[in-house]
Amino acid sequence: MQDPTLMRIGSAISGLLLVLFLVVHLAGLLPALMAPVQFEHYATALHHQPWLPVLEVGLAATAAVHLSCTIAKTLQNRRAGNTSALRSRRGQPLEALASRSKLVAGLITLGFLTLHLQQLRWPRPADGLEREVLLQVLLQPINLVVYAAGSLAIGLHLLHGAEAAHRNLGLLNPTNGPSIRWGGRLLASGIGGGFLLISLGLALGGLA
Template sequence: MQVPTVMRIGSAISGLLLALFLVVHLAGLLPALIAPVQFEHYATALHHQPWLPVLEVSLAATTAVHLSFTVAKTLRNRGAGNTAALNSRRGQPLQALASRSKVAAGVVTLGFLALHLQQLRWPRPADGLEREVLQRVLQQPISLVIYAAGSLAIGLHLLHGTEAGHRNLGLLTPANGSSIRWGGRLLASGIGGGFLLISLGLAIGGLA
């Protein structure tokens, strides 16, 4: 298997795993808006699971793989003057924007992730205080701006990644291209919009 093929497949599979985690993570956070008590029970139970450290290490490794393969693939494509992907998006402004901004979206997402882990993982809130700590964080204007920017960046990255992942795996065809793009838009808006809604909702609720 050639190295470029390894890059494409590794980037696609690691991205798929991270997208799956985002869906599960969003589902776990939604009760913080509508069912705070149930959310705290869920958070406490999750934090005491013996497999959680293994999951966290696996997510860190998957993120590192995705980042390294994506950066290497991007640099290789630019060095080769590859413009096929952008040309294929003529008439598709959303996909074109997501593609052109993928580097910026990735940097913003990494910055948000570092802040998020520093605020809510090191140290981890005490049992029963997860929502309260998150509210206090989001009451800080700079934190709210970063969380909102991170939500939008994740949405843009998913918008690009859905199509790119299918292309890297050889699954994107003229017949299914439209369905994949619409599915990517729904996924990106659902996850990015969901995290944004939770951030704004908890900030407003915290201020109230």
């Protein structure tokens, strides 16, 4: 039988590592909206780094650990009839919505990630064409809808995950709970909203 403590810790730590990647990735994408030339220089330099394949393998492994631990923990909670987390969110409609929709948000995020990698990583765009390829992708309405849905799903997932990670690590208590929840809201809106802003901004700029 899988150790529930290890599953909780694995889910929390892998989730926090993925959040760190999202913050760095978002920071790297922002120049695509405001400074295209600088963005292409950054993308070209990044793609020629010898450590990039190692980082990508590490990210894939981290995502696999997070997904497997989260699924195992969710199934175990359902078998045990655990509803305490939902009861603790009464009076917190945003967090309750994020908790109830975490499976749907996770599936949307996984589908978006698969499409995103297929379009922009397998194969990679040629040097100097990263923004152009991304723009052409976003100018297709169905792709823009998927990218917008993926951004919103990431935001919802982070809204749930911020509190869940602290709970899984034993760091959530009645004293710091409100601060952690507000921090989770800021993180979710900043990252999810940031990716949504970039997608819509590039698409609208391309149409103009």
